[in-house]
Amino acid sequence: MSLRLQARRLACERDDRWLFRDLDLEIQAGEILRVEGPNGSGKTTLLKILSGQLADYQGELFWDGAPLRQVRRDFLANLLYLGHAPGVKAALTPLENLAWYQALAGTVGNEDDRLEALAAVGLAGYEDVPAAQLSAGQQRRVALARLELTPRPLWVLDEPFTAIDREGVAALEDRLEAHTRRGGSVLVTTHHALRPSANLRRLCLGEGGDGVTR
Amino acid sequence: MWAFIHKLGSPKWFYAISERLMPWFWVAAVALILIGGVWGLAFAPADYQQGNSFRIIYVHVPAAFLAQSIFVAMAAAGFVFMVWKIKLADMAAAVMAPLGAGMTFVALFSGAVWGVPTWGTWWQWDARLTSMLILFFLYVGVIALRGAFASRDSASRAASVLAMVGVINIPIIKYSVEWWYTLHQPATFSVTSRPAMPMEMWLPLLLMVLGFYSFFIAVTLMRTRSEILRRESSKRWVRELVGEGP
Amino acid sequence: MPRVGEPEGGVMVAIRATLRRDLVLLLRRRSEVLNPLVFFALVITLFPIGISPDPELLATIAPGLLWVAALLAALLSLDGLFRGDYEDGSLEQLLLSPQPLPALAMAKVAVHWLLTGLPLALMAPVLGIMLALPAGSYLVLALSLALGSASLSLIGAIGAALTVGLSRGGVLLSLLVLPLYIPVLIFGAGAVQAAILGAGVSAHLAILGALLAVAMIFAPWAIAASLRISING
Numbered sequence: 223m224s225l226r227l228q229a230r231r232l233a234c235e236r237d238d239r240w241l242f243r244d245l246d247l248e249i250q251a252g253e254i255l256r257v258e259g260p261n262g263s264g265k266t267t268l269l270k271i272l273s274g275q276l277a278d279y280q281g282e283l284f285w286d287g288a289p290l291r292q293v294r295r296d297f298l299a300n301l302l303y304l305g306h307a308p309g310v311k312a313a314l315t316p317l318e319n320l321a322w323y324q325a326l327a328g329t330v331g332n333e334d335d336r337l338e339a340l341a342a343v344g345l346a347g348y349e350d351v352p353a354a355q356l357s358a359g360q361q362r363r364v365a366l367a368r369l370e371l372t373p374r375p376l377w378v379l380d381e382p383f384t385a386i387d388r389e390g391v392a393a394l395e396d397r398l399e400a401h402t403r404r405g406g407s408v409l410v411t412t413h414h415a416l417r418p419s420a421n422l423r424r425l426c427l428g429e430g431g432d433g434v435t436r
Numbered sequence: 437m438w439a440f441i442h443k444l445g446s447p448k449w450f451y452a453i454s455e456r457l458m459p460w461f462w463v464a465a466v467a468l469i470l471i472g473g474v475w476g477l478a479f480a481p482a483d484y485q486q487g488n489s490f491r492i493i494y495v496h497v498p499a500a501f502l503a504q505s506i507f508v509a510m511a512a513a514g515f516v517f518m519v520w521k522i523k524l525a526d527m528a529a530a531v532m533a534p535l536g537a538g539m540t541f542v543a544l545f546s547g548a549v550w551g552v553p554t555w556g557t558w559w560q561w562d563a564r565l566t567s568m569l570i571l572f573f574l575y576v577g578v579i580a581l582r583g584a585f586a587s588r589d590s591a592s593r594a595a596s597v598l599a600m601v602g603v604i605n606i607p608i609i610k611y612s613v614e615w616w617y618t619l620h621q622p623a624t625f626s627v628t629s630r631p632a633m634p635m636e637m638w639l640p641l642l643l644m645v646l647g648f649y650s651f652f653i654a655v656t657l658m659r660t661r662s663e664i665l666r667r668e669s670s671k672r673w674v675r676e677l678v679g680e681g682p
Numbered sequence: 683m684p685r686v687g688e689p690e691g692g693v694m695v696a697i698r699a700t701l702r703r704d705l706v707l708l709l710r711r712r713s714e715v716l717n718p719l720v721f722f723a724l725v726i727t728l729f730p731i732g733i734s735p736d737p738e739l740l741a742t743i744a745p746g747l748l749w750v751a752a753l754l755a756a757l758l759s760l761d762g763l764f765r766g767d768y769e770d771g772s773l774e775q776l777l778l779s780p781q782p783l784p785a786l787a788m789a790k791v792a793v794h795w796l797l798t799g800l801p802l803a804l805m806a807p808v809l810g811i812m813l814a815l816p817a818g819s820y821l822v823l824a825l826s827l828a829l830g831s832a833s834l835s836l837i838g839a840i841g842a843a844l845t846v847g848l849s850r851g852g853v854l855l856s857l858l859v860l861p862l863y864i865p866v867l868i869f870g871a872g873a874v875q876a877a878i879l880g881a882g883v884s885a886h887l888a889i890l891g892a893l894l895a896v897a898m899i900f901a902p903w904a905i906a907a908s909l910r911i912s913i914n915g
Contacts, residue, residue: 238670275777276914278589298780307771314703314711325699326779326786328692434636518907533875573861580857584848593911595843598858601840601904603863608893612865 226250226376226407227272231283241267242427245281251375254398254408254422257378263428266306268382272409273378300327302374304382307399308365312354316340316364319353320371327372339370346391358385369397375406383414387400447520447664454657461654466645474639483637489553496546496646499539500564503571504606506536510578511603514596524660526592527667528608529599531659534547535652537575542632543568563617567610574602586665601680696781697789704793707766713735714762715797722755726809737814745874746815749821749830749867751809756831758864759798760838761791761855763796764846764909777913784902787909791839791901799831819877822887824879829890832901834903836894837862843908866893 232245241264248427249255257265270276272283273289274297283290285297317336323333340349343363353361363387369377379400383391395417398408402421416422476494483490513529516522547565548558559565578598585591669673729747730740734912767773776786806827807820816821841859845851896914 236589246835264908273778275774275910277910295780298778303774303778305771306773307769307774309771311703311707311770311772311773312768318703318706322699322838323775325695325776326781328695330850376805423874535743570864572860575855577854577858579859580854581844584845584851584854587914590847590911590914594908597840597904598844599909601900603835603861604896604900605865608865608896609861614866616868616872620688 224287224413228284228287229272230284232268232271232279232283232284234264234271234276234279236267238265247425249376249409251407252402252421254402254410254416255421256416256422256424257409257427258424259427265427269303269380269409269411270425271377274298281315296436300374301376301378302303302368303378303380303391304365304368304371305380306384308361308382310353310361310364313352315352316345316351316367317349317355320367323368324371331371335371335377336367339367340358340364342370343367344393359387359390362386363390366397369401377401377406377408377410379408379410379412382410383412404405437495443525445520447524447527448669449663450524451664454661457666458654458661460656461650461657465650468643468650472640473645474505474603476637476644480601480637480640481523481634485631486554489550490545493548494593494644496543496550497641498516498645499543500568501605501645502648502652503536503540503543503568503600505572505649506532506573507599510536511596514599518594518596518600523538523667524664526596527568527663528656528660529596531656531663533575533579533582535655535659537572537579539571539652540575542573561617567613570609571606574606579600605633614627689816693781696779697785700776700786700789701793704790705797708793709798712722714759715801718755718759718798719801721758722751722802723809725751725811730813741814741816741878744815745819745823745868745878746808746871747813748806748810748815749827749871749874752806752827752831753834753845753867755802756798756834757838757856757859758861759794760835760842761845761852763794763842764912765842765851767847773909774913777909783906783909785842787839787905791835791905794839795832796846797836798834800812800828803827815874816878818880820872822877822883823874826870826873826883826887826890829887829894830866831865833890833894833897834863836897837866838906840901840908841903842856843905843912846909846914847912847914866890869893894899 227249229245229247233243233248234241236256245268247255257268259265267276271279274294275284280434285293288373290297292396311317311336314322317340318340321331322335324336337349339345340346343366345360345363348356348360352363356364360384366382366386368394382394386394391414396409399419410416473494476489481490482488510529510532513525513532516525517529525665544565547562549567551558551560551562551565581598582591582595585594665678666672707820726747729743731740733743764773767776777788790845803824806823807815810820829858838855838859840854841862848854869886869889873883873890875902876883876886
């Protein structure tokens, strides 16, 4: 059984307030875990902890059975995180943006793949336009093109549907499901209602929820 | 060994043990400063060159010593906090910063007062005073950085990093300023770096230095205790201590 | 889905791409490169106006003036070193790269030096002429600034990384960084002064080199740690 990311007795205290306590969760291959909760319930914080950005937590994280702190580089090589901000440089073109992200992953990559990835998110024809001239939704799509371009098993997506139009939302949902069918796993927060599916699980944070996995 | 360190790092345990230790440091501080002060100010012989004005050394030198030591202690506490995540170390570092800045100010002020009879001016770009001034700015930087963050945890980490960077720089700054000073003012004599100081002069100085250190430890213990109460106010043992129900 | 191993030689690929990206970014917004240079020239113009146009007087204070003005100009551009990346989210991604963060941060600092410190060093001799800097010290001025500004970029980057998450970080940044700049200033200006007096300058330059070596050992780790703190908010 290929168990991927596991959290045991996770707790996070921010300035004398517990965002969550005693949180146990597991994300296995082929699963989508949707984190739900009202604003300020710690969704983003939880995603940052689970993507290894925040060290300020109690409890333990395991990546493939090994403590995350020990296998951090291996974990990061398998992770794709998209945060609130799309991480797209306004002065660079979508192609240049993607080239840098590929290089950060450690590969030079090639132009054809990047063009293909941009076409797949509906940005064909915008490859060489500075990102500053793109709309917010289009900039978000540049970031989403990384899902196509860099094969990573674990996706951690913080509000990926923000600023995306209806067709884009449907395409992204398809992409998430295709990813799980290939054996990838997705951890996502969104206010958008995802299509019900067998491999979708939900985690409620905040009042009333208190870290119950359903 | 590890268990001991973590026990030492537990605020509750520290609160109990510091309550017993603190009076001793207060007694030592008051006694040493009184004896050293009276001896130094009233009984030690006057300096053959500077007369009685040299007696400000009994404030200036201990304050300058302490100012530098506190920075090192603060950086060490920051290191402990960063490496072992012991929150108590950060509480200590947080209370040390204003104390160190205060000591640096005392050293600067007493140096300026001393400058009047010695150099005939309130300020001279003397190597020691210049280093002290830079140290003061370093303290101000650490305090300002700690105050600038909204999240306390980030503030603690940032202040720790800056204190560690500062402590690597302090010797470099000190030596480069000394070098700069000898280059520009080779003729002026330095007030404190003369070797042969008679026993009757430096013994009270030693007492004063020890007294200042005891004072620093006592104040740090005291203020760390109140910092513990402030930061751990939601913990049960604190609420029981201050008489609220659990 | 198969697990991804780390590609061979990924660090160099990432460093090279980061160098190129930052160079392209700065060259597309040329004003950010030019502003420190114009500031440098302006500050140097203020001194003769504020003090005296007397060439002899200016010559005696020129080494210090040039160094202080260059140092402030370099400081001016520091705030932007990580801020743009912080605001658009690419800093987050930089931190999540499987490559070692200190190495990537060094690439960014190298670009900062290349487009701030180095141009300031090359420009300084021209301003030296305007301050009647004695002949024979021009090369040393440029050399000491080129060498010293690399340390300034490294030390300054620590401050920039510590304050990048703060909305009003600019003034705080100067407060944190300027005291740490003093040794570099002492030996940098000292080198120019020694050259004017005809004394040997190799000792000064060697010390500047040593300071740079120390900064290169410690700064990358401090910058990386500071960035991780700042991203936490």
